[in-house]
Amino acid sequence: MPAITLVAFAFLAHATFIKDLQHRAFLYFQERADPQTGLVLDRAKADGSPEPRRVASIAATGFGLTALCIGAEHGWIARPAAEARVLATLRFLSTRLPREHGWFYHFIDMQTGERQWKSELSSIDTALLLAGVLTTRAYFGEHSEIGRLAESIYEAVDFPWMLNGNPHLLSMGWKPESGFLSDRWDRYCELMILYLEAIGSPTHPIPADSWYAWRRPHVRYAGYDFISVAPLFTHQYSHAWVDFRGLAETRGEHTNWFQNSVTATKAHRDFCINLRSKFPDYGPDAWGITASDSAKGYLAWGGPPMDPAIDGTLVPCAPGGSLMFTPAIALAALEHMHTMLDGRVYQHYGFVDAFNPLTHWIDPDVIGIDQGITLLSAENMRTGNVWRWFMRDGHIREAIAKVGLRRVTAAAAPPR
Numbered sequence: 235m236p237a238i239t240l241v242a243f244a245f246l247a248h249a250t251f252i253k254d255l256q257h258r259a260f261l262y263f264q265e266r267a268d269p270q271t272g273l274v275l276d277r278a279k280a281d282g283s284p285e286p287r288r289v290a291s292i293a294a295t296g297f298g299l300t301a302l303c304i305g306a307e308h309g310w311i312a313r314p315a316a317e318a319r320v321l322a323t324l325r326f327l328s329t330r331l332p333r334e335h336g337w338f339y340h341f342i343d344m345q346t347g348e349r350q351w352k353s354e355l356s357s358i359d360t361a362l363l364l365a366g367v368l369t370t371r372a373y374f375g376e377h378s379e380i381g382r383l384a385e386s387i388y389e390a391v392d393f394p395w396m397l398n399g400n401p402h403l404l405s406m407g408w409k410p411e412s413g414f415l416s417d418r419w420d421r422y423c424e425l426m427i428l429y430l431e432a433i434g435s436p437t438h439p440i441p442a443d444s445w446y447a448w449r450r451p452h453v454r455y456a457g458y459d460f461i462s463v464a465p466l467f468t469h470q471y472s473h474a475w476v477d478f479r480g481l482a483e484t485r486g487e488h489t490n491w492f493q494n495s496v497t498a499t500k501a502h503r504d505f506c507i508n509l510r511s512k513f514p515d516y517g518p519d520a521w522g523i524t525a526s527d528s529a530k531g532y533l534a535w536g537g538p539p540m541d542p543a544i545d546g547t548l549v550p551c552a553p554g555g556s557l558m559f560t561p562a563i564a565l566a567a568l569e570h571m572h573t574m575l576d577g578r579v580y581q582h583y584g585f586v587d588a589f590n591p592l593t594h595w596i597d598p599d600v601i602g603i604d605q606g607i608t609l610l611s612a613e614n615m616r617t618g619n620v621w622r623w624f625m626r627d628g629h630i631r632e633a634i635a636k637v638g639l640r641r642v643t644a645a646a647a648p649p650r
Contacts, residue, residue, distance in 0.1 A: 272323025297606025522552030
């Protein structure tokens with residue numbers, strides 16, 4: 235059965251549920267963003283109760299800008315209201331939010347934009363913010379004020395500065411107290427969108443060879459062979475905006491990154507199924523571990539390989555973020571999770587961030603980026619809208635050409 239038929243079949247079988255899940259996730263970005271600044275809370279109560287916290291995340295704000303486009307498209311928010319919210323956000327980003335060399339601090343006060351927790355200028359979180367910024371330009375018009383502000387925000391980012399002397403590899407960030415962070419984006423993870431934006435920059439590009447400078451570690455598990463690091467979100471974030479379908483590298487292993495994420499999702503599901511002897515609630519329709527809250531705090535867990543912290547917790551955004559890769563198995567998992575623990579894991583904003591069916595622990599919170607990846611992945615599964623909007627950007631298309639991502643024929647492409 236062709237892939238598009240599989241997607242259509244999976245969606246039709248779960249249409250009411252997935253539309254409700256998307257709408258609830260959208261509400262997070264509508265209700266938990268400051269109406270004046272547009273900055274989106276890093277986390278909030280899953281039941282939608284009043285929230286005293288004011289710490290926003292620039293990555294959540296990038297997801298939120300994209301969410302406004304999705305919401306306008308589906309009538310969850312009037313288009314003029316969405317446009318006004320986007321415009322207010324871009325004006326604040328352009329003129330008031332503190333930045334250095336065009337880069338933004340990871341965590342900020344949602345009302346003032348003031349840096350919080352002595353956080354770093356974050357290269358990856360700025361990249362996720364830019365993804366949302368560029369999506370709004372495509373959706374609301376390149377020649378509108380939104381389009382002009384979006385271009386100016388992108389043009390201001392000094393990508394070579396973040397190299398900090400390295401010819402190819404970007405630093406993970408910078409702090410005014412101590413300078414550049416020692417770690418670099420030097421191995422496969424969610425970094426692909428950052429490197430494409432950097433290579434495609436109209437004002438401050440880095441060399442196209444940077445794409446091939448980061449390492450590609452292989453994981454071999456239960457007959458699967460794929461490039462990976464453990465948390466499943468690393469296979470999802472770049473794909474939420476960049477349409478890698480049918481593209482493969484022309485150098486090295488000629489990797490097809492979309493197929494790599496499909497394989498990683500299937501391997502992760504089998505990994506969870508194989509843990510049933512220890513965690514009996516795991517199974518074919520109950521799987522998913524990625525960076526999330528836990529009863530012991532926030533953990534960047536996943537697998538394969540085995541992470542000793544795994545305790546039976548399920549993280550709904552793990553299958554949620556893979557809806558665009560493996561719709562049938564991801565939808566089945568989400569539908570099953572929806573019924574677990576008497577339905578208490580599904581609240582005002584959709585799923586809680588994580589829960590443990592063995593101990594009956596239920597996270598009281600949702601996290602903005604986890605809501606975001608579920609919303610965008612579901613939209614790409616249903617309509618391909620986010621892919622279509624983001625890929626209109628000429629700078630991104632130029633970066634893809636520069637690094638040598640080329641379309642492969644159906645015969646050459648691995649089956650999904």
